[in-house]
Amino acid sequence: MSASATSKTQVAHMEEVNGGPSKPTPSFTPASDWRSSTICQFFARGRCRNGITCPFSHAQNREETRPPTNVFRHSLSMRPQLDPRSHIPCRFYQQGSCTKGEKCQFAHDVGNTIAQTVVVDDGSEEGPMAETSMPETWCRELKGAFVCFGDGVVVTKVSFPADYSAVRISNLPRDSTASSVVDLARSLGFTVAADRIRVSSAVGDDGVHCVADIRVEDAHFSRRFCADLAYRKGDDALKAVSINAAMSPLTTSHRRVDSKKVHCSWHKPTKRAWLNYSMQGVATKVSSKFSAGLYKVLDQKVRCEEPTRSAGKRNPLAWTVRLLDIPAHATEDDVTKSIPSVRAPGHVELGTSSYDTDLSVANTSIESLLLRAGPLERWEGAAEGSGKRFKAKAWFMNDADARQAVKLSHDAPLSFNKYGRLTVQLVHSARLKVPARVYDVVEQEIAEHKQTWASQHLIYMAYPPDSHGLRVLKVEGEIAGDVAKAKTALEKIVDGEVLIRDGKPVWSPSFAAHGDAHQEIKQLERELGILIVRDRRRARLQLLGPRPQCQKAQQALVELAQSKPPSVVYSIDLDAELFSRAFRGGYRAITAAIGQDKVVVDVTSRPRRILVAGSESDFRLAREILLNGDGGKGKSFASWTKQDNDSTASVCAICWTKAENPVHTACKHIYCAGCFEDLCLAGAHSGTSIRCQGDADTCGVVLPRKELAKHISSAALDEILEAAFTTYAARHAHELKNCPTPDCTQLYRASKAKAPPLPTHQQDGADAGARDEDDENRDDNEDHNDNDDDDADDASEPLFFKCPSCLVTTCTACHIPHEAQTCAEYRDLCSSGGSTKLPEATKKELGIKNCPDCGIMIEKASGCNHMCCTHCGAHICWVCLKTFSEGTVVYDHMQKRHGEIGVEFFPEFV
Numbered sequence: 001m002s003a004s005a006t007s008k009t010q011v012a013h014m015e016e017v018n019g020g021p022s023k024p025t026p027s028f029t030p031a032s033d034w035r036s037s038t039i040c041q042f043f044a045r046g047r048c049r050n051g052i053t054c055p056f057s058h059a060q061n062r063e064e065t066r067p068p069t070n071v072f073r074h075s076l077s078m079r080p081q082l083d084p085r086s087h088i089p090c091r092f093y094q095q096g097s098c099t100k101g102e103k104c105q106f107a108h109d110v111g112n113t114i115a116q117t118v119v120v121d122d123g124s125e126e127g128p129m130a131e132t133s134m135p136e137t138w139c140r141e142l143k144g145a146f147v148c149f150g151d152g153v154v155v156t157k158v159s160f161p162a163d164y165s166a167v168r169i170s171n172l173p174r175d176s177t178a179s180s181v182v183d184l185a186r187s188l189g190f191t192v193a194a195d196r197i198r199v200s201s202a203v204g205d206d207g208v209h210c211v212a213d214i215r216v217e218d219a220h221f222s223r224r225f226c227a228d229l230a231y232r233k234g235d236d237a238l239k240a241v242s243i244n245a246a247m248s249p250l251t252t253s254h255r256r257v258d259s260k261k262v263h264c265s266w267h268k269p270t271k272r273a274w275l276n277y278s279m280q281g282v283a284t285k286v287s288s289k290f291s292a293g294l295y296k297v298l299d300q301k302v303r304c305e306e307p308t309r310s311a312g313k314r315n316p317l318a319w320t321v322r323l324l325d326i327p328a329h330a331t332e333d334d335v336t337k338s339i340p341s342v343r344a345p346g347h348v349e350l351g352t353s354s355y356d357t358d359l360s361v362a363n364t365s366i367e368s369l370l371l372r373a374g375p376l377e378r379w380e381g382a383a384e385g386s387g388k389r390f391k392a393k394a395w396f397m398n399d400a401d402a403r404q405a406v407k408l409s410h411d412a413p414l415s416f417n418k419y420g421r422l423t424v425q426l427v428h429s430a431r432l433k434v435p436a437r438v439y440d441v442v443e444q445e446i447a448e449h450k451q452t453w454a455s456q457h458l459i460y461m462a463y464p465p466d467s468h469g470l471r472v473l474k475v476e477g478e479i480a481g482d483v484a485k486a487k488t489a490l491e492k493i494v495d496g497e498v499l500i501r502d503g504k505p506v507w508s509p510s511f512a513a514h515g516d517a518h519q520e521i522k523q524l525e526r527e528l529g530i531l532i533v534r535d536r537r538r539a540r541l542q543l544l545g546p547r548p549q550c551q552k553a554q555q556a557l558v559e560l561a562q563s564k565p566p567s568v569v570y571s572i573d574l575d576a577e578l579f580s581r582a583f584r585g586g587y588r589a590i591t592a593a594i595g596q597d598k599v600v601v602d603v604t605s606r607p608r609r610i611l612v613a614g615s616e617s618d619f620r621l622a623r624e625i626l627l628n629g630d631g632g633k634g635k636s637f638a639s640w641t642k643q644d645n646d647s648t649a650s651v652c653a654i655c656w657t658k659a660e661n662p663v664h665t666a667c668k669h670i671y672c673a674g675c676f677e678d679l680c681l682a683g684a685h686s687g688t689s690i691r692c693q694g695d696a697d698t699c700g701v702v703l704p705r706k707e708l709a710k711h712i713s714s715a716a717l718d719e720i721l722e723a724a725f726t727t728y729a730a731r732h733a734h735e736l737k738n739c740p741t742p743d744c745t746q747l748y749r750a751s752k753a754k755a756p757p758l759p760t761h762q763q764d765g766a767d768a769g770a771r772d773e774d775d776e777n778r779d780d781n782e783d784h785n786d787n788d789d790d791d792a793d794d795a796s797e798p799l800f801f802k803c804p805s806c807l808v809t810t811c812t813a814c815h816i817p818h819e820a821q822t823c824a825e826y827r828d829l830c831s832s833g834g835s836t837k838l839p840e841a842t843k844k845e846l847g848i849k850n851c852p853d854c855g856i857m858i859e860k861a862s863g864c865n866h867m868c869c870t871h872c873g874a875h876i877c878w879v880c881l882k883t884f885s886e887g888t889v890v891y892d893h894m895q896k897r898h899g900e901i902g903v904e905f906f907p908e909f910v
Helices: 008-017 110-114 178-187 221-231 280-292 332-336 359-370 399-409 436-455 480-495 516-528 547-563 576-594 616-628 637-643 673-686 705-711 714-731 789-795 823-831 840-846 887-898
Strands: 139-142 145-149 155-159 165-172 197-204 207-216 239-243 257-267 270-277 319-327 347-350 376-381 389-396 417-421 423-435 459-462 470-477 531-535 540-544 568-573 599-602 609-614 736-738 747-749 800-802 809-811 848-850 857-859 866-868 875-877
Touching (some): 165 178, 165 221, 178 207, 197 399, 207 221, 221 239, 257 359, 257 417, 270 280, 280 319, 319 332, 359 389, 423 480, 436 459, 436 531, 436 540, 470 480, 568 616, 576 609, 576 616, 609 616, 673 714, 705 714
Antiparallel strands (some): 165 207, 197 207, 257 423, 270 319, 376 389, 423 470, 459 470, 531 540, 568 609, 736 747, 800 809
């Protein structure tokens, strides 16, 4: 291309860049001035500094300012269609110089607007809002249920896939939105929230239309909606069908792989440049240097075409080298900077930018495009930086919406660049929260996996520790299987290795105390640079750190355990008075008398107790000190408290010793990190709220979820939540039933429809009538008596639960597998002797009965007639199947009611 004069329009804008005309332009523009009909490009980007004195038009250009989501012919937005500039802070308003007032198209509510979009540095894996701040939603998928937890880890809601249903409405008008679908549902008598609706475009034989998916928590919604829409007059074109209502819970577990994140990228604006040469050889050499990347523009490699010769013989610069995809803001000097002066072109001409849109407008356009798939939890817009593409990140509320966003938006045309396309990639992420002291000893082992992860294009990040001593480890990538494997490897490293000898964990009761054995363990940690975790609840040791160092520690720990004389653990139960004495100095008096290695206080159990791991004389001395109120050595309990070297502020509220890796609660109490986890786990197993036990168990403050998340690792938190739900399920055994397959952990919800009674020979042992008179009110189907009128029609149709784990189909009314049959039909089949259920004779021969409380099958192999259900925790008399809350009462019942306990070699019970 030959050089040409600059156009008048370009000249006008060059004047603006240089500050405009030397004389002020009047506030009005004469009709003859061609600039009055030309849109000011700087105003469109929010950068015009001339305000009302600008000679160019500031009228809104409808083509330029239409909402980004309307650029796509059939796209829909989940939120009101606004001018994209309304999300961008007005720079002149921030400087106090905006002259537009309420007519300004840009946002004047700076505080609220800035918070909506977070911009990160290009290429940075950690933006201003680090991923450690991702909120914990306190919802989990456990045993086939979607469980939500409140403060104190109390179960607040339990949902199952069968509780939901969904419909898909097709042939909707192309301009349909979530609001219009809400109105449609309301006209049919259904109340549906807009966030339960997803609208997308589809192409059919009759052209483009919209499709809407509605998912609600109502098992019968889809059937009723489809029937009502089919009978509605005037909507023959609309079609509704039931679809799978798979749960997409809003979970944010730090030990699961989620797929809620997407990466978006698009090309930055570029332009072309023409370099004119008089000699072919020089042009060819320059072209080859650019193609090889030896010559660059603004440190970027650009595409370059082979030199071409223009027609005409008198052109002194006949050879032209064309450069493609150079940055739009590159100047002539930027283009020629890397070219030596001996090869400098005779003339350089720059083309126009591929598009000219403010980055804030582009970010808003991309965000609006993603919102078609569903609401965002977080959005990080692109920022200026190196590279040829703008990059943005978005986090959706759930995985399904993120996948839908990729389906709808990947390779979609850009509203601000008619030749550009958007790239949207689904990113799978896994995060683990671990104590900093754990990370410090396993960092070397994690580093050994980094090369493998990098070869799989996985990104690994270890975020700095927070103020509570916890670090978040993150692995993310585009292949879910690789991310899951990396997560498993990380979990194995941070969980450590349990010390096992002869098939049993190595343990000594002295390890649980804070005495000499504990000090020896700490010394071993310092010498070898490892971490030894004392799991007092499971009576085992976990070793974390370099494998060679851990192997050295194993033998030393085995010898340490063997050096401690074997002892019996005695228990001193603490009533209110004894507990007060122990707290006011009795515990310290006991440790001074018999040794700290031998004494452990357990305030999380009920009743609270002091454990003495030593000889019988040690136990008697400890009990005597506590009962007599004598501190020993002529001292009172108070004197022991005064002589304690540990300040009250540093003593753990659980073990009453100096807190190790202290945890401070908002209610001003302190715990060892391990004791705090034990407290939470004990509270979860109890079925009540987790409460602070500071001030001798008088605090009682329910520990909020936010505080638990601050102090507990992801592994411990998942264990606590699972324990809380297991206890909840056991206490709601009439509502939540176990899959009948042995060892299957999946649960389902019992239906409200009461099942017809089965013949006597088919009834479970729990319903066979072998109960005491005072237990006759127990009935596995008592919840079925609360039938709602609305469900009367559905009660005649049995609801079946198909276990996602073992694939066994079970009736939720009678809890027996009889697929393709009603309960009445199955009852008739049983009456005629055609049952395929395990006969009672076979169960009796195998020693199998059903738990009276939860219905799970129990087998008795040996021992006395006191049985304990491992599922619901009920204590059972095996003879009459009566249940009790405590085991000791069972023996009194068996002696009184049956005359024996079921064995002859326990004379102490006879």
